[in-house]
Amino acid sequence: MDKASKKRVEIMEAAYKVFSEKGYHSTRIEDIAVETGMAQGLFYRYFDNKLDLFxxxxxxxxxxxxxxxxxxxxxxxxxxxxxxxxxxxxxxxxxxxxxxxxxxxxxxxxxxxxxxxxxxxxxxxxxxxxxxxxxxxxxxxxxxxxxxxxxxxxxxxxxxxxxxxxxxxxxxxxxxxxxxxxxxxxxxxxxxxxxxxxx
Amino acid sequence: MDKASKKRVEIMEAAYKVFSEKGYHSTRIEDIAVETGMAQGLFYRYFDNKLDLFxxxxxxxxxxxxxxxxxxxxxxxxxxxxxxxxxxxxxxxxxxxxxxxxxxxxxxxxxxxxxxxxxxxxxxxxxxxxxxxxxxxxxxxxxxxxxxxxxxxxxxxxxxxxxxxxxxxxxxxxxxxxxxxxxxxxxxxxxxxxxxxxx
Amino acid sequence: MDKASKKRVEIMEAAYKVFSEKGYHSTRIEDIAVETGMAQGLFYRYFDNKLDLFxxxxxxxxxxxxxxxxxxxxxxxxxxxxxxxxxxxxxxxxxxxxxxxxxxxxxxxxxxxxxxxxxxxxxxxxxxxxxxxxxxxxxxxxxxxxxxxxxxxxxxxxxxxxxxxxxxxxxxxxxxxxxxxxxxxxxxxxxxxxxxxxx
Amino acid sequence: MDKASKKRVEIMEAAYKVFSEKGYHSTRIEDIAVETGMAQGLFYRYFDNKLDLFxxxxxxxxxxxxxxxxxxxxxxxxxxxxxxxxxxxxxxxxxxxxxxxxxxxxxxxxxxxxxxxxxxxxxxxxxxxxxxxxxxxxxxxxxxxxxxxxxxxxxxxxxxxxxxxxxxxxxxxxxxxxxxxxxxxxxxxxxxxxxxxxx
DNA sequence: TATGAATGAGATTTCATTCAT
DNA sequence: AATGAATGAAATCTCATTCAT
The missing domain is CATH 1.10.357.10 (Tetracycline Repressor, domain 2)
Incomplete structure (x- = not known):
């Protein structure tokens, strides 16, 4: 797996947790960023948008x-x-x-x-x-x-x-x-x- | 049933329809107002907010x-x-x-x-x-x-x-x-x- | 004093109390109506608007x-x-x-x-x-x-x-x-x- | 002073001016945003709300x-x-x-x-x-x-x-x-x- | 004169997404 | 790749005022 894919999976795992705790609509991209420990903006390098991630x-x-x-x-x-x-x-x-x-x-x-x-x-x-x-x-x-x-x-x-x-x-x-x-x-x-x- | 209760039910029926079509989160109060044929603001005379209605x-x-x-x-x-x-x-x-x-x-x-x-x-x-x-x-x-x-x-x-x-x-x-x-x-x-x- | 003037004074006394308790901006016409014991709409027969009353x-x-x-x-x-x-x-x-x-x-x-x-x-x-x-x-x-x-x-x-x-x-x-x-x-x-x- | 504090002060100075000109209640967040030359939404990154700012x-x-x-x-x-x-x-x-x-x-x-x-x-x-x-x-x-x-x-x-x-x-x-x-x-x-x- | 339902403009606030660095 | 400030489009909610009865 290349580095980018690894990061993608890492974000998915973090988001997976946040989504299940707060639900899709109450989860903000920032929550996911915080959980992953990265900046908000970076998210969009790995996923098109919130729905794409989900x-x-x-x-x-x-x-x-x-x-x-x-x-x-x-x-x-x-x-x-x-x-x-x-x-x-x-x-x-x-x-x-x-x-x-x-x-x-x-x-x-x-x-x-x-x-x-x-x-x-x-x-x-x-x-x-x-x-x-x-x-x-x-x-x-x-x-x-x-x-x-x-x-x-x-x-x-x-x-x-x-x-x-x-x-x-x-x-x-x-x-x-x-x-x-x-x-x-x-x-x-x-x-x-x-x-x-x-x- | 008094007039207010009747109106409340009327709104609920309209919202019931809209919610089932668009889902809770995609439904705006305005959608419900339009479906009921009333102004947005009137909604808040009968319900506290969207969640209360739902x-x-x-x-x-x-x-x-x-x-x-x-x-x-x-x-x-x-x-x-x-x-x-x-x-x-x-x-x-x-x-x-x-x-x-x-x-x-x-x-x-x-x-x-x-x-x-x-x-x-x-x-x-x-x-x-x-x-x-x-x-x-x-x-x-x-x-x-x-x-x-x-x-x-x-x-x-x-x-x-x-x-x-x-x-x-x-x-x-x-x-x-x-x-x-x-x-x-x-x-x-x-x-x-x-x-x-x-x- | 005619009846209308009496009513006007009555509203003013009620509003006077409400204004001083809640302040001008937090006082709604409805609060005054409730305090006076009259319907909201009637207010506008006696005063042009909220500022006029104040x-x-x-x-x-x-x-x-x-x-x-x-x-x-x-x-x-x-x-x-x-x-x-x-x-x-x-x-x-x-x-x-x-x-x-x-x-x-x-x-x-x-x-x-x-x-x-x-x-x-x-x-x-x-x-x-x-x-x-x-x-x-x-x-x-x-x-x-x-x-x-x-x-x-x-x-x-x-x-x-x-x-x-x-x-x-x-x-x-x-x-x-x-x-x-x-x-x-x-x-x-x-x-x-x-x-x-x-x- | 860090960047965020500087921005906060900048907003406060702008708001200070607007508040004194228009008064607290007549001042909209947008007025402050315009005076500061920023988008409305950004305001809420630095202050909870208008009262907090004031x-x-x-x-x-x-x-x-x-x-x-x-x-x-x-x-x-x-x-x-x-x-x-x-x-x-x-x-x-x-x-x-x-x-x-x-x-x-x-x-x-x-x-x-x-x-x-x-x-x-x-x-x-x-x-x-x-x-x-x-x-x-x-x-x-x-x-x-x-x-x-x-x-x-x-x-x-x-x-x-x-x-x-x-x-x-x-x-x-x-x-x-x-x-x-x-x-x-x-x-x-x-x-x-x-x-x-x-x- | 009286009622209170209805209107609709406007203000606040949130947040997905973009962008400059 | 990474940051996080900035944007701006909604959506919610309030309430002075109007209107039909």
């Missing part, structure tokens, strides 16, 4: 989540138990991503939607991508005969993701995060498997 | 939803079929609220969260209230022996609500809203009953 | 003071003792006017000067008139041989008035107004007679 | 006057003549301060009182300080046996200051300022010494 931060966040998600593809599972265990691991993995960096969801779910249409579209698209991924899981489950074949694929994928996000949000609000994570994992897996598994 | 609109929305939700309490159901039908009606009812007035969810789910901590807290609280309501349904189902007694009550209620909201969001994005509504109703009821019913 | 109040105050001052003209005094006693009574009389209604000086000396040039001119003129009056006293004293003939008439009159005003201001700030009044009377009379009397 | 200007004025006043302390005087001459020099000195910069008194005596309670308090306090100073003079005169020992110290000090201020005001209104200054000096010294000296 947009790139959202890209970064999405990329990170995507990387985390994609890291464990629907692997091989020969029994429903194995399939369930795989699902558990996936949920765990996702929770980890959100809980480890609680700023992410605040920025992504609360702030970003109201900033700008382009940014919103970006998030929308990433959610679709995320749903694609979940679909793969379900499809795999159906093909292997673990899940009922009459499932509404797309909607169930969205529903599943919504459960993950809700779980992540609630875990973040919980005092005992460890326990909350455990309970939510159970609730989600029970809902998902319990409702979709073949009997 | 906050009251959120109150109004929450009250409306609450009224819609509370209107059909968990009624009498003697069989699982009846219980399921009741659930279907409830989901239908909720979808109706959001779809009938798509602005609501845009404002409530996208805009409001990033506006102000007090407003956010308000929404948080209303979601808790909403979860209370869902809990009643589930409890009723357990007591009557339709649902498994080992369900995590609170989390399942939140999860259920998250599914409703996701459904509402997706229906609003769908071209064929009627069909989308049908499919989502099925998905949610299947998930809910399929996973929680006693076998 | 100006008339200042006129009223000046007239009142003038009336009080003029009430005891330089009377007959045959000895320096009598002359001194007359002076004492005059000072007493003036203090009474200011102390009895402390609002007067706040309005006249603090507020009015910064409001408008015309109003300022008015006060300036009234001070001149007041100085004329004091001059009469001094002249009388000189003519009767009580005071030194080489006194700078005009300046001494202004100086004397300045002492009165300063005394009034200080008395109003004092806790024990009665005592303060006594002391100031002594100081002023001593200064005036002590310095100007023939030895 | 308050600091008043501080500056008071400090200047105080410096001028304190510069000649009650010196050594062995005879009443010397004491009188010293007094004359002090009065001269004070007149010089006010006449040299007529804006001062306009701002201090007319404008400042009606602006804000804090500012008014500031002036009140400085007048007290000023009276302290005059008291020293009088005390010195008493101790040396030039003045009567039964003088009301505090009140006489206030009275003396009131004379100075009245003189300053009148001199500024006079056409022939030089002559006015001479006359007023005589009047004040005559009043002060004539009335308080031991005979």
């Amino acid at each position: 947009s790139q931060i959202i890209d970064m966040i999405i990329a990170r989540i995507a990387a985390g998600v994609m890291s464990d593809a629907p692997g091989s599972s020969d029994t429903l138990e194995e399939y369930t265990e795989q699902l558990e691991r996936a949920v765990d993995n996702l929770f980890e991503i959100f809980v480890e960096d609680p700023i992410i969801s605040k920025l992504l779910f609360y702030e970003a939607r109201s900033v700008d249409d382009t940014v919103n579209k970006k998030i929308q698209d990433s959610l679709d991508l995320f749903a694609d991924f979940s679909s793969q899981y379900i499809k795999d489950g159906i093909e292997k005969g673990f899940l009922r074949p009459d499932i509404e694929l797309r909607e169930t994928a969205y529903a599943f993701n919504a459960l993950i996000f809700e779980g992540a949000r609630r875990i973040m609000l919980a005092k005992d995060k460890k326990k909350a994570k455990k309970v939510w994992k159970k609730v989600i897996v029970d809902l998902a498997i319990g409702a979709t598994a073949r009997h | 906050s009251q609109i959120i109150d109004m929305i929450i009250a409306r939803i609450a009224a819609g939700v509370m209107s059909d309490a968990p009624g009498s159901s003697d069989t699982l079929e009846e219980y399921t039908e009741q659930l279907e009606r409830a989901v239908d009812n909720l979808f109706e609220i959001f779809v009938e007035d798509p602005i609501i969810s845009k404002l409530l789910f996208y805009e409001a969260r990033s506006v102000d901590d007090t407003v956010n807290k308000k929404i948080q609280d209303s979601l808790d209230l909403f979860a209370d309501f869902s809990s009643q349904y589930i409890k009723d189902g357990i007591e009557k022996g339709f649902l498994r007694p080992d369900i995590e009550l609170r989390e399942t209620a939140y999860a259920f609500n998250a599914l409703i909201f996701e459904g509402a969001r997706r229906i609003m994005l769908a071209k064929d809203k009627k069909k989308a509504k049908k499919v989502w109703k099925k998905v949610i009821v299947d998930l809910a009953i399929g996973a929680t019913a006693r076998h | 100006s008339q109040i200042i006129d009223m105050i000046i007239a009142r003071i003038a009336a009080g001052v003029m009430s005891d003209a330089p009377g007959s005094s045959d000895t320096l003792e009598e002359y001194t006693e007359q002076l004492e009574r005059a000072v007493d009389n003036l203090f009474e006017i200011f102390v009895e209604d402390p609002i007067i000086s706040k309005l006249l000396f603090y507020e009015a000067r910064s409001v408008d040039d015309t109003v300022n001119k008015k006060i300036q003129d009234s001070l001149d008139l007041f100085a004329d009056f004091s001059s009469q006293y001094i002249k009388d004293g000189i003519e009767k041989g009580f005071l030194r003939p080489d006194i700078e008439l005009r300046e001494t009159a202004y100086a004397f008035n300045a002492l009165i005003f300063e005394g009034a201001r200080r008395i109003m700030l004092a806790k024990d107004k009665k005592k303060a009044k006594k002391v100031w009377k002594k100081v002023i009379v001593d200064l005036a007679i002590g310095a100007t009397a023939r030895h | 308050s600091q200007i008043i501080d500056m004025i008071i400090a200047r006057i105080a410096a001028g006043v304190m510069s000649d302390a009650p010196g050594s005087s062995d005879t009443l003549e010397e004491y009188t001459e010293q007094l004359e020099r002090a009065v001269d000195n004070l007149f010089e301060i006010f006449v040299e910069d007529p804006i001062i008194s306009k701002l201090l005596f007319y404008e400042a009182r009606s602006v804000d309670d804090t500012v008014n308090k500031k002036i009140q306090d400085s007048l007290d300080l000023f009276a302290d100073f005059s008291s020293q003079y009088i005390k010195d005169g008493i101790e040396k046996g030039f003045l009567r020992p039964d003088i009301e110290l505090r009140e006489t000090a206030y009275a003396f200051n009131a004379l100075i201020f009245e003189g300053a005001r009148r001199i500024m209104l006079a056409k022939d300022k030089k002559k006015a200054k001479k006359v007023w000096k005589k009047v004040i010294v005559d009043l002060a010494i004539g009335a308080t000296a031991r005979h």
Whole structure:
């Protein structure tokens, strides 16, 4: 990475923090400059404007989540138990991503939607991508005969993701995060498997 | 209702529209004034400032939803079929609220969260209230022996609500809203009953 | 006095109070309306505008003071003792006017000067008139041989008035107004007679 | 002095002029900006708001006057003549301060009182300080046996200051300022010494 | 005469962005 | 590359005054 890119990332990290604390609109370029420890004017050497910065931060966040998600593809599972265990691991993995960096969801779910249409579209698209991924899981489950074949694929994928996000949000609000994570994992897996598994 | 209250509501309706179109931050008081057909200055006779107005609109929305939700309490159901039908009606009812007035969810789910901590807290609280309501349904189902007694009550209620909201969001994005509504109703009821019913 | 004039005076009394409490610029027409117990709009039936009202109040105050001052003209005094006693009574009389209604000086000396040039001119003129009056006293004293003939008439009159005003201001700030009044009377009379009397 | 302080002073000087010409309330930030030759917005980099600026200007004025006043302390005087001459020099000195910069008194005596309670308090306090100073003079005169020992110290000090201020005001209104200054000096010294000296 | 809602001009203040150094 | 002062375009909010009833 060249020096300029390094600086860009440095600014993004600082801004990421400030944005999540104060929100997009209440954050002034000066706040970011102070956090980065540089002069205001310099900011504009690295980013076109405030929105450009925010947009790139959202890209970064999405990329990170995507990387985390994609890291464990629907692997091989020969029994429903194995399939369930795989699902558990996936949920765990996702929770980890959100809980480890609680700023992410605040920025992504609360702030970003109201900033700008382009940014919103970006998030929308990433959610679709995320749903694609979940679909793969379900499809795999159906093909292997673990899940009922009459499932509404797309909607169930969205529903599943919504459960993950809700779980992540609630875990973040919980005092005992460890326990909350455990309970939510159970609730989600029970809902998902319990409702979709073949009997 | 006195004249002043009528005017207040008139402004709120106009602002409601403008906020949902342009978002909170991009809406200027003048936009609201123009939409209401009055001079800017008059606004401040009825509201302290933009946030005050927005906050009251959120109150109004929450009250409306609450009224819609509370209107059909968990009624009498003697069989699982009846219980399921009741659930279907409830989901239908909720979808109706959001779809009938798509602005609501845009404002409530996208805009409001990033506006102000007090407003956010308000929404948080209303979601808790909403979860209370869902809990009643589930409890009723357990007591009557339709649902498994080992369900995590609170989390399942939140999860259920998250599914409703996701459904509402997706229906609003769908071209064929009627069909989308049908499919989502099925998905949610299947998930809910399929996973929680006693076998 | 006709009904309209009565109302005008009523408004002036109310405004007089509000102006002295909040100052000219911080007083809104609505404050005056509230104090008078009438509607805002009605104000403009009785006065052209805010400045017009203030100006008339200042006129009223000046007239009142003038009336009080003029009430005891330089009377007959045959000895320096009598002359001194007359002076004492005059000072007493003036203090009474200011102390009895402390609002007067706040309005006249603090507020009015910064409001408008015309109003300022008015006060300036009234001070001149007041100085004329004091001059009469001094002249009388000189003519009767009580005071030194080489006194700078005009300046001494202004100086004397300045002492009165300063005394009034200080008395109003004092806790024990009665005592303060006594002391100031002594100081002023001593200064005036002590310095100007023939030895 | 650093660059920022220099700019602050520059703005204060410009504002000082504008305030004295138009008065506090009629002066807009833009007027000050124009006078300084800068953009409006820049003003807020150096001052919180108009009142903050005005308050600091008043501080500056008071400090200047105080410096001028304190510069000649009650010196050594062995005879009443010397004491009188010293007094004359002090009065001269004070007149010089006010006449040299007529804006001062306009701002201090007319404008400042009606602006804000804090500012008014500031002036009140400085007048007290000023009276302290005059008291020293009088005390010195008493101790040396030039003045009567039964003088009301505090009140006489206030009275003396009131004379100075009245003189300053009148001199500024006079056409022939030089002559006015001479006359007023005589009047004040005559009043002060004539009335308080031991005979 | 009375009401009080409505108007609209204007002042303050903020801050993203530019620019001279 | 870096600084931070300077710009200027909004946006909010206030309130004297007018107007319809």
